[in-house]
Amino acid sequence: MLVRTVTNILDANNRIARDNRALFDEKKVFVINLMSSPGAGKTSLVERTIDGLRDRYRIAVIEGDIQDSFDAERIAKLGIPVIQINTGGACHIDGNMVQEILPNFDLGAIDLLITENVGNLVCPAEFNVGENIKVMILSTPEGDDKPRKYPLMFEKSAALIINKMDLMAHVSFNIDKAIKDSLIINRNLSIFQVSCKTQAGLEQWFEWLRDRMNDFFARRP
Protein backbone atom coordinates (compact mmCIF):
# COMPACT_ATOMS: atom_id res chain seq x y z
CA MET A 1 0.00 0.00 0.00
CA LEU A 2 1.38 3.36 -1.02
CA VAL A 3 0.82 6.26 1.40
CA ARG A 4 1.30 9.79 0.03
CA THR A 5 2.68 12.00 2.76
CA VAL A 6 4.56 15.08 1.49
CA THR A 7 5.49 16.12 5.00
CA ASN A 8 8.30 18.51 5.82
CA ILE A 9 10.56 16.69 8.25
CA LEU A 10 11.06 19.97 10.12
CA ASP A 11 7.31 20.46 10.73
CA ALA A 12 7.47 19.46 14.40
CA ASN A 13 10.20 22.01 15.07
CA ASN A 14 8.38 24.67 13.03
CA ARG A 15 5.24 24.20 15.15
CA ILE A 16 7.20 24.77 18.37
CA ALA A 17 8.92 27.79 16.79
CA ARG A 18 5.49 29.24 15.93
CA ASP A 19 4.38 28.81 19.55
CA ASN A 20 7.54 30.63 20.69
CA ARG A 21 6.83 33.36 18.11
CA ALA A 22 3.27 33.82 19.41
CA LEU A 23 4.63 34.28 22.93
CA PHE A 24 7.29 36.75 21.74
CA ASP A 25 4.61 38.71 19.85
CA GLU A 26 2.38 38.86 22.91
CA LYS A 27 5.27 40.06 25.09
CA LYS A 28 6.66 42.35 22.35
CA VAL A 29 10.09 40.78 22.18
CA PHE A 30 12.16 41.17 18.99
CA VAL A 31 14.25 38.04 18.51
CA ILE A 32 17.44 37.55 16.48
CA ASN A 33 18.78 34.12 15.62
CA LEU A 34 22.53 34.79 15.21
CA MET A 35 24.52 32.22 13.25
CA SER A 36 28.07 31.75 11.94
CA SER A 37 31.05 29.41 11.88
CA PRO A 38 32.93 28.89 15.16
CA GLY A 39 35.21 31.87 15.75
CA ALA A 40 33.61 34.30 13.29
CA GLY A 41 32.78 36.72 16.10
CA LYS A 42 29.25 35.98 17.29
CA THR A 43 29.89 36.75 20.94
CA SER A 44 31.92 39.85 20.02
CA LEU A 45 29.06 41.12 17.86
CA VAL A 46 26.60 40.43 20.70
CA GLU A 47 28.84 42.43 23.09
CA ARG A 48 29.11 45.34 20.64
CA THR A 49 25.39 45.29 19.90
CA ILE A 50 24.61 45.39 23.61
CA ASP A 51 26.95 48.41 23.96
CA GLY A 52 25.35 50.12 20.97
CA LEU A 53 21.68 49.58 21.83
CA ARG A 54 21.39 49.21 25.60
CA ASP A 55 20.61 52.86 26.17
CA ARG A 56 17.32 52.44 24.29
CA TYR A 57 16.39 48.77 24.56
CA ARG A 58 16.28 46.12 27.28
CA ILE A 59 18.38 43.25 25.96
CA ALA A 60 18.74 39.58 26.92
CA VAL A 61 20.83 36.80 25.43
CA ILE A 62 20.57 33.05 24.93
CA GLU A 63 23.99 31.44 24.47
CA GLY A 64 23.98 28.16 22.59
CA ASP A 65 27.10 26.04 22.88
CA ILE A 66 27.82 22.36 22.64
CA GLN A 67 29.38 22.58 26.09
CA ASP A 68 30.84 25.03 28.59
CA SER A 69 29.77 28.57 29.48
CA PHE A 70 32.66 30.92 28.55
CA ASP A 71 30.43 32.95 26.21
CA ALA A 72 27.62 33.28 28.74
CA GLU A 73 30.12 34.53 31.33
CA ARG A 74 31.32 37.22 28.89
CA ILE A 75 27.73 38.48 28.48
CA ALA A 76 26.88 38.20 32.20
CA LYS A 77 29.79 40.56 32.93
CA LEU A 78 27.89 43.27 31.03
CA GLY A 79 24.99 42.96 33.47
CA ILE A 80 22.65 41.50 30.84
CA PRO A 81 20.27 38.57 31.55
CA VAL A 82 21.80 35.53 29.86
CA ILE A 83 20.85 31.86 29.80
CA GLN A 84 23.20 29.20 28.54
CA ILE A 85 21.88 26.29 26.49
CA ASN A 86 24.32 23.40 26.36
CA THR A 87 23.18 21.30 23.44
CA GLY A 88 25.23 18.34 24.67
CA GLY A 89 26.56 17.49 21.25
CA ALA A 90 23.77 18.78 19.03
CA CYS A 91 25.11 21.08 16.33
CA HIS A 92 22.34 23.70 16.53
CA ILE A 93 19.70 24.99 18.90
CA ASP A 94 16.09 24.21 18.04
CA GLY A 95 12.65 25.51 18.93
CA ASN A 96 12.20 23.10 21.80
CA MET A 97 15.48 24.02 23.52
CA VAL A 98 14.49 27.69 23.45
CA GLN A 99 10.95 26.95 24.63
CA GLU A 100 12.28 25.03 27.64
CA ILE A 101 14.45 27.88 28.92
CA LEU A 102 12.05 30.77 28.26
CA PRO A 103 10.45 30.57 31.74
CA ASN A 104 13.86 31.69 33.09
CA PHE A 105 13.41 35.11 31.46
CA ASP A 106 11.04 37.93 32.41
CA LEU A 107 9.89 38.42 28.80
CA GLY A 108 7.80 41.45 29.74
CA ALA A 109 11.03 43.23 30.64
CA ILE A 110 12.88 42.40 27.39
CA ASP A 111 12.75 44.28 24.05
CA LEU A 112 15.51 42.43 22.22
CA LEU A 113 16.46 38.77 22.69
CA ILE A 114 19.59 37.67 20.88
CA THR A 115 19.92 33.92 20.42
CA GLU A 116 23.54 33.05 19.73
CA ASN A 117 23.49 29.75 17.90
CA VAL A 118 26.09 26.99 17.95
CA GLY A 119 29.01 27.78 15.63
CA ASN A 120 28.12 25.96 12.43
CA LEU A 121 27.19 27.09 8.90
CA VAL A 122 24.92 24.16 8.13
CA CYS A 123 22.31 23.01 10.63
CA PRO A 124 21.30 26.19 12.47
CA ALA A 125 19.78 27.53 9.23
CA GLU A 126 17.23 24.69 9.19
CA PHE A 127 15.89 24.98 12.72
CA ASN A 128 13.69 27.99 13.46
CA VAL A 129 13.44 29.01 17.10
CA GLY A 130 10.69 31.64 16.74
CA GLU A 131 12.96 34.51 15.67
CA ASN A 132 11.94 37.67 13.81
CA ILE A 133 15.10 37.55 11.73
CA LYS A 134 18.11 35.36 11.14
CA VAL A 135 21.42 37.21 11.02
CA MET A 136 24.67 35.58 9.96
CA ILE A 137 28.31 36.54 10.30
CA LEU A 138 31.01 35.69 7.78
CA SER A 139 34.54 36.64 8.86
CA THR A 140 37.20 37.44 6.29
CA PRO A 141 39.71 34.69 7.34
CA GLU A 142 37.06 32.06 6.54
CA GLY A 143 37.28 32.84 2.82
CA ASP A 144 34.98 34.27 0.17
CA ASP A 145 33.78 30.83 -1.00
CA LYS A 146 31.34 30.36 1.89
CA PRO A 147 28.18 31.64 0.11
CA ARG A 148 28.68 29.07 -2.62
CA LYS A 149 29.46 26.27 -0.15
CA TYR A 150 26.70 26.96 2.36
CA PRO A 151 23.93 28.70 0.39
CA LEU A 152 21.08 27.76 2.73
CA MET A 153 22.18 30.03 5.57
CA PHE A 154 22.69 32.98 3.19
CA GLU A 155 19.25 32.36 1.70
CA LYS A 156 17.52 32.36 5.08
CA SER A 157 19.26 35.37 6.62
CA ALA A 158 17.96 38.93 6.56
CA ALA A 159 21.39 40.41 7.25
CA LEU A 160 24.96 39.35 6.56
CA ILE A 161 27.66 40.86 8.75
CA ILE A 162 31.11 40.57 7.18
CA ASN A 163 33.35 40.73 10.25
CA LYS A 164 37.13 41.13 10.74
CA MET A 165 37.40 43.69 7.94
CA ASP A 166 40.55 44.90 9.75
CA LEU A 167 42.25 41.64 8.66
CA MET A 168 41.50 42.13 4.94
CA ALA A 169 45.12 43.02 4.13
CA HIS A 170 46.36 39.76 5.65
CA VAL A 171 43.93 37.23 4.21
CA SER A 172 42.83 36.43 0.68
CA PHE A 173 39.20 37.42 0.81
CA ASN A 174 37.60 38.89 -2.30
CA ILE A 175 34.90 41.08 -0.84
CA ASP A 176 33.26 41.82 -4.20
CA LYS A 177 32.91 38.12 -4.94
CA ALA A 178 31.53 37.35 -1.47
CA ILE A 179 28.91 40.09 -1.83
CA LYS A 180 28.00 39.19 -5.42
CA ASP A 181 27.52 35.49 -4.62
CA SER A 182 25.53 36.30 -1.49
CA LEU A 183 23.15 38.49 -3.48
CA ILE A 184 22.66 35.82 -6.17
CA ILE A 185 21.45 33.56 -3.35
CA ASN A 186 19.39 36.24 -1.61
CA ARG A 187 18.61 39.57 -3.27
CA ASN A 188 17.05 40.97 -0.10
CA LEU A 189 20.11 40.39 2.06
CA SER A 190 21.36 43.52 3.86
CA ILE A 191 25.16 43.42 4.03
CA PHE A 192 27.39 45.19 6.57
CA GLN A 193 31.18 45.33 6.53
CA VAL A 194 32.41 45.65 10.10
CA SER A 195 35.23 45.02 12.51
CA CYS A 196 34.06 44.14 16.01
CA LYS A 197 37.64 44.78 17.10
CA THR A 198 38.05 48.36 15.77
CA GLN A 199 34.25 48.96 15.80
CA ALA A 200 34.37 50.21 12.20
CA GLY A 201 31.05 49.85 10.36
CA LEU A 202 29.01 48.88 13.42
CA GLU A 203 26.95 52.08 13.46
CA GLN A 204 25.23 51.12 10.16
CA TRP A 205 24.33 47.72 11.62
CA PHE A 206 22.89 49.33 14.76
CA GLU A 207 20.84 51.74 12.65
CA TRP A 208 19.45 48.94 10.45
CA LEU A 209 18.58 46.87 13.52
CA ARG A 210 16.92 49.83 15.28
CA ASP A 211 14.75 50.40 12.17
CA ARG A 212 13.72 46.73 12.11
CA MET A 213 12.88 46.76 15.81
CA ASN A 214 10.97 50.02 15.64
CA ASP A 215 8.86 48.64 12.75
CA PHE A 216 8.07 45.60 14.88
CA PHE A 217 7.14 47.66 17.96
CA ALA A 218 5.06 50.08 15.86
CA ARG A 219 2.94 47.16 14.66
CA ARG A 220 2.39 46.04 18.28
CA PRO A 221 1.60 49.18 20.25
Added chain:
Amino acid sequence: MHELSLIQSLLTIVEQYAGREKFSRVRSLKLSFGRLSCLDRKSLEFAFSVQSAATIVEGAALDFEILPARIYCFSCEEDIVLPGALAEYCPRCQGQDIVLSGGTEELKLLEMDVD
Protein backbone atom coordinates in the same frame (compact mmCIF):
# COMPACT_ATOMS: atom_id res chain seq x y z
CA MET B 1 25.32 15.84 12.37
CA HIS B 2 21.89 17.34 11.65
CA GLU B 3 21.08 14.14 9.77
CA LEU B 4 20.58 12.47 13.18
CA SER B 5 17.97 15.05 14.27
CA LEU B 6 16.23 14.87 10.91
CA ILE B 7 16.02 11.08 10.87
CA GLN B 8 14.67 11.14 14.44
CA SER B 9 11.92 13.53 13.28
CA LEU B 10 11.28 11.32 10.24
CA LEU B 11 10.79 8.27 12.48
CA THR B 12 8.34 10.20 14.66
CA ILE B 13 6.36 11.24 11.59
CA VAL B 14 6.23 7.66 10.26
CA GLU B 15 5.04 6.36 13.64
CA GLN B 16 2.26 8.96 13.72
CA TYR B 17 1.15 7.84 10.24
CA ALA B 18 1.32 4.20 11.33
CA GLY B 19 -1.04 4.90 14.24
CA ARG B 20 -3.49 6.73 11.97
CA GLU B 21 -3.35 4.51 8.89
CA LYS B 22 -2.97 1.24 10.81
CA PHE B 23 0.10 -0.28 9.21
CA SER B 24 2.81 -2.23 10.96
CA ARG B 25 5.65 -2.37 8.48
CA VAL B 26 7.29 0.03 6.07
CA ARG B 27 8.85 -1.41 2.91
CA SER B 28 10.24 1.81 1.49
CA LEU B 29 10.33 5.55 2.03
CA LYS B 30 10.72 8.24 -0.61
CA LEU B 31 12.48 11.41 0.54
CA SER B 32 13.39 14.59 -1.28
CA PHE B 33 15.76 17.50 -0.71
CA GLY B 34 17.59 20.15 -2.73
CA ARG B 35 21.21 19.57 -3.67
CA LEU B 36 22.21 22.90 -2.09
CA SER B 37 20.50 22.16 1.22
CA CYS B 38 23.72 20.91 2.86
CA LEU B 39 22.26 17.45 3.37
CA ASP B 40 24.34 14.40 2.67
CA ARG B 41 22.66 11.33 1.28
CA LYS B 42 25.20 8.92 2.75
CA SER B 43 24.89 10.48 6.21
CA LEU B 44 21.11 10.22 6.00
CA GLU B 45 21.38 6.56 5.03
CA PHE B 46 23.80 5.87 7.85
CA ALA B 47 21.68 7.69 10.45
CA PHE B 48 18.62 5.84 9.18
CA SER B 49 20.29 2.43 9.44
CA VAL B 50 21.31 3.10 13.05
CA GLN B 51 18.16 4.83 14.30
CA SER B 52 15.57 2.65 12.57
CA ALA B 53 16.71 -0.50 14.41
CA ALA B 54 13.81 -2.15 16.28
CA THR B 55 11.23 0.25 14.79
CA ILE B 56 8.57 -0.45 12.14
CA VAL B 57 10.85 1.04 9.47
CA GLU B 58 13.80 -1.25 10.20
CA GLY B 59 15.11 -2.62 6.92
CA ALA B 60 13.02 -0.25 4.77
CA ALA B 61 14.57 0.93 1.52
CA LEU B 62 15.31 4.64 1.19
CA ASP B 63 14.64 6.29 -2.13
CA PHE B 64 15.84 9.85 -2.76
CA GLU B 65 14.67 12.53 -5.12
CA ILE B 66 17.44 15.14 -5.12
CA LEU B 67 16.25 18.43 -6.60
CA PRO B 68 18.75 20.34 -8.76
CA ALA B 69 20.08 23.84 -8.22
CA ARG B 70 18.16 26.36 -10.35
CA ILE B 71 18.54 30.02 -11.13
CA TYR B 72 16.16 32.57 -12.60
CA CYS B 73 17.88 34.58 -15.35
CA PHE B 74 16.49 38.09 -15.81
CA SER B 75 17.87 38.27 -19.39
CA CYS B 76 16.42 34.93 -20.54
CA GLU B 77 13.35 35.57 -18.32
CA GLU B 78 13.41 31.88 -17.48
CA ASP B 79 14.12 29.39 -14.72
CA ILE B 80 17.22 27.38 -15.64
CA VAL B 81 18.45 24.13 -14.11
CA LEU B 82 22.15 24.19 -13.27
CA PRO B 83 24.31 21.17 -14.04
CA GLY B 84 26.23 21.49 -10.76
CA ALA B 85 26.35 23.76 -7.75
CA LEU B 86 25.63 27.50 -7.75
CA ALA B 87 26.84 29.35 -10.88
CA GLU B 88 28.11 32.91 -11.19
CA TYR B 89 26.31 33.50 -14.46
CA CYS B 90 23.53 32.06 -16.57
CA PRO B 91 24.77 28.90 -18.35
CA ARG B 92 22.63 29.81 -21.38
CA CYS B 93 23.34 33.52 -22.05
CA GLN B 94 26.34 34.08 -19.68
CA GLY B 95 24.35 36.96 -18.17
CA GLN B 96 25.12 37.90 -14.59
CA ASP B 97 21.68 39.16 -13.62
CA ILE B 98 20.57 35.94 -11.95
CA VAL B 99 19.04 34.84 -8.69
CA LEU B 100 18.92 31.42 -7.05
CA SER B 101 15.45 29.94 -7.54
CA GLY B 102 15.79 26.33 -6.39
CA GLY B 103 18.03 23.75 -4.80
CA THR B 104 17.79 24.61 -1.10
CA GLU B 105 14.55 22.65 -0.49
CA GLU B 106 14.46 21.06 2.95
CA LEU B 107 14.06 17.34 3.64
CA LYS B 108 10.57 16.02 2.94
CA LEU B 109 8.92 12.63 3.21
CA LEU B 110 7.05 12.23 -0.08
CA GLU B 111 5.55 8.75 0.21
CA MET B 112 5.84 5.37 1.88
CA ASP B 113 5.16 1.82 0.74
CA VAL B 114 3.65 0.05 3.76
CA ASP B 115 2.02 -3.23 4.83
